[in-house]
Amino acid sequence: MARILLVEDEESLRDVLARYLQAQGHVCVHAENGEVGVHKVREDSEGYDLIISDIEMPKMDGLAFLRRVQPYIESVTPFMILTAYDEWKYAMEAIRLGACNFLQKNPFDLAEIANAVERGLELRQVYALRHNYREELEHRLREKEEELRRTYDGTVIGFAAMMEGKDASTMAHLFRVRDYCTLLARELGVPDKRLRDIELGSMLHDVGKYRIPDAILTKPGSLTDEEWVVMRKHPEYGAQFVERIPFLAGATDVIANHHERYDGDGYPRGLKGDEIPLAARIFSVVDAYDAIVSERCYKPAQEPSVALAELQRCAGTQFDPDVVEAFVRAHPKMERMMETFEARFQAEIAAIGLGGIEDRSELRAKLQPHAVREKSA
Numbered sequence: 001m002a003r004i005l006l007v008e009d010e011e012s013l014r015d016v017l018a019r020y021l022q023a024q025g026h027v028c029v030h031a032e033n034g035e036v037g038v039h040k041v042r043e044d045s046e047g048y049d050l051i052i053s054d055i056e057m058p059k060m061d062g063l064a065f066l067r068r069v070q071p072y073i074e075s076v077t078p079f080m081i082l083t084a085y086d087e088w089k090y091a092m093e094a095i096r097l098g099a100c101n102f103l104q105k106n107p108f109d110l111a112e113i114a115n116a117v118e119r120g121l122e123l124r125q126v127y128a129l130r131h132n133y134r135e136e137l138e139h140r141l142r143e144k145e146e147e148l149r150r151t152y153d154g155t156v157i158g159f160a161a162m163m164e165g166k167d168a169s170t171m172a173h174l175f176r177v178r179d180y181c182t183l184l185a186r187e188l189g190v191p192d193k194r195l196r197d198i199e200l201g202s203m204l205h206d207v208g209k210y211r212i213p214d215a216i217l218t219k220p221g222s223l224t225d226e227e228w229v230v231m232r233k234h235p236e237y238g239a240q241f242v243e244r245i246p247f248l249a250g251a252t253d254v255i256a257n258h259h260e261r262y263d264g265d266g267y268p269r270g271l272k273g274d275e276i277p278l279a280a281r282i283f284s285v286v287d288a289y290d291a292i293v294s295e296r297c298y299k300p301a302q303e304p305s306v307a308l309a310e311l312q313r314c315a316g317t318q319f320d321p322d323v324v325e326a327f328v329r330a331h332p333k334m335e336r337m338m339e340t341f342e343a344r345f346q347a348e349i350a351a352i353g354l355g356g357i358e359d360r361s362e363l364r365a366k367l368q369p370h371a372v373r374e375k376s377a
């Protein structure tokens with residue numbers, strides 16, 4: 001048994017055909033023109049296995065009806081046209097638009113109609129199989145994409161952890177900064193396709209430190225001027241490293257420019273204002289905020305209000321004032337997002353096999369006093 005939508009304005013013809021189809025065991029739903037047909041296709045939650053439509057009808061003819069339901073009939077329900085002898089040109093147009101067959105009317109050949117309906121319903125089976133197959137493929141593709149993304153994230157976080165010291169508090173800082181950056185970028189109207197680059201850039205901002213000698217990175221006490229020249233190359237080193245890796249290349253904007261300042265007093269290039277990519281201007285504000293509200297070996301955690309005041313004080317000098325304004329505006333949303341941070345963070349690091357790491361921040365601080373130094377640079 002099939003559900004068939006019959007669209008025909010001539011009542012007598014419609015009744016003959018409907019009675020015949022019902023006698024064949026099908027459910028036949030009527031419509032008197034294309035407009036009613038469109039309504040029934042859109043509103044009927046059970047859907048149809050086959051549509052049979054006349055061409056010449058008042059209000060909306062068969063071709064206009066066909067155009068309106070074209071996406072539906074090409075993937076779900078075959079569409080057959082009823083045509084008189086003098087309408088063959090229209091019938092050809094209907095085939096071009098996706099109709100699977102046309103049937104002659106006036107008079108009906110009932111045997112031919114039964115045959116055409118049977119072939120139409122077979123085609124419906126093919127559509128259903130094709131639809132299920134496509135869904136299955138899309139499902140598998142989504143799974144593979146997710147798997148690939150987890151692999152990428154594992155690599156990115158692995159790099160980041162290598163640079164920052166693999167302990168729970170540092171990792172949490174990276175994840176928080178990433179989440180803040182994403183939210184702030186959305187607040188500033190950054191398109192979704194660019195968000196991934198900001199996420200990667202925020203996680204990997206210091207990856208270029210891999211080329212800074214340990215003697216400088218872990219040197220107790222102050223660096224000499226010459227050592228600072230070397231230290232300040234880490235944004236360029238990081239950018240050179242990621243721009244050769246296709247899936248990381250988008251992170252270059254943040255990595256290369258995360259120590260630039262809005263007033264031009266930053267490094268390595270001393271870029272000013274809008275010369276600094278927006279992604280890096282976003283990162284600078286977020287990184288500073290998280291550093292102020294987090295406990296570090298050299299300072300206690302401060303209240304968010306203190307951090308917001310500091311961002312506003314430095315708006316126009318260290319930071320882009322528009323980004324600071326957006327940050328302040330989005331801050332209540334960020335606070336709400338952070339209420340669920342710990343659970344999301346634990347789930348995310350567990351998913352890439354880094355769960356259960358301990359907090360060694362105090363030990364790291366003793367070994368790497370440069371962390372204090374760079375923040376004050």
Ligand SMILES: [Fe+2]
Pocket residue numbers: 205206234258259
């Ligand atoms: Fe840095």
